[in-house]
Amino acid sequence: MHTRYLPLVLCALASSASASEGVPFAAETIRLVRQDCGSCHGMSLQGGLGTPLTREALAGQSAEALAVIILHGKHGTAMPPWKSLLSAPQAQWIAERLLEGFPEEKQP
């Protein structure tokens, strides 16, 4: 695991029930999903070159399966493996947040 993400992951795990409330490091992950995943999936996650990642679009999928796709990518599509940039708990946290409707980024 990347040590630089350790505090983030711990915070993320601790906060998984209450989304991002009061978790300073979660903001970085939310921004990554909105901005960088958003370059294919859309900042509003309504889809683009990538598939939509809204709660409705992902209904019925398991967080574990989504986390596997986040970490290892999806063969034959443009979805890359993110395992060099995200840890397994971080991917799991993102997957769980996506399934419940991903939090908005706080405007500076």
Place this chain on the structure above:
Amino acid sequence: MRFGWLLACLMLAACAQTPLRGTGDLGLVIERANGRVAVVDTTAKSVLGRIEGLGDLSHASVVYGRDGRHAYVFGRDGGLTKVDILAQRIVNRIMQAGNSIGGSISQDGRLVVAQNYTPGGIKVFDAVTLELLSEVPAQSKVVGLADLPGQKFAYALFDKGEIWVTDLSDPRQPRTEKYPAGLQPYDGLVTPDGRYYMAGLFGEDGIALLDTWRPELGVKKILQHYGKGQEKLPVFKMPHLRGWAVAGNQAYLPAIGRHEVLVVDKGNWQEAGRIAVKSQPVFVMARPDGRQVWVNFAHPDNSWVQVIDTLTGKVIKTLQPGKAILHMEFSPRGEHVWLSARDDHSVHIYDTRTFERVATLPAQSPSGIFFTSRAARMGF
């Protein structure tokens, strides 16, 4: 009556306070998270004002009417907004699709064409009224829309692996020719003379090339096997071919999943070299004189920018201008380059000769920068 005269005098006085000005040194910066655009002045290097209410501008793009005054902003949410950059206001705005990626304007400036993901295809609008004139459904995401001479438009179909060329001489009766291109074209560009259309392929190594002067020859694949079977690196952001980089007799293109810029000889379309760069290129853009090519990079190396000297084919400068450099735009004749630093909420302006930063402007999550000099260029 006396009141009327008074009013007229007041109005004249009000007009006199706003000096006439041209638009040749103006431009727009997309503030993607706030649904607004900043109107900028490239001479004063300042923000003149902002236009709000443009919707979801993640991956937004802009084309200019030939008057250099009206701009068409294509939003991700399918919004198409016509703005008057002098008056700094929205002239007209429609929702034309569910999910859009950009657009283009015809040779005569009368037609604005949007390229859409959902529903996939292109739509043709009257540039004055934004009335829908026709559409070409594609059952595929459309990428790389570019205007060609003769009221034609070329574009590529991500899901179908084809290049289509639509003739809009009669805008209500589009005529479309289709060419097989290759696996998953991700973007396209037209050469500055409007002759060659190129679509970069994601699903295989290579670029699909169509000579639009001789379309009967079909699509030719160039730069095939540039990866030579090596596993490509994860691609965290699709490169863009929009800002073409054709400098002199060579074209400079981003390699997919590699830390390289590919150089192609425009005479025979053979590979003329490769330039190792810091990370995976996103935009590879030539300064207007062609002497330099500027490159920005995909996440997580998007704080870097490198400059290639086209005479020697070497990287001559590596800059770290700010966090998340998403786009670059040269001033009309290239003495400056404007760089949007999304995560610094800034636009940085660099002198392209000294590489010194000459100014920084505030902007909320800036992405695309579009100057009015695009109005007169094909493929922009």
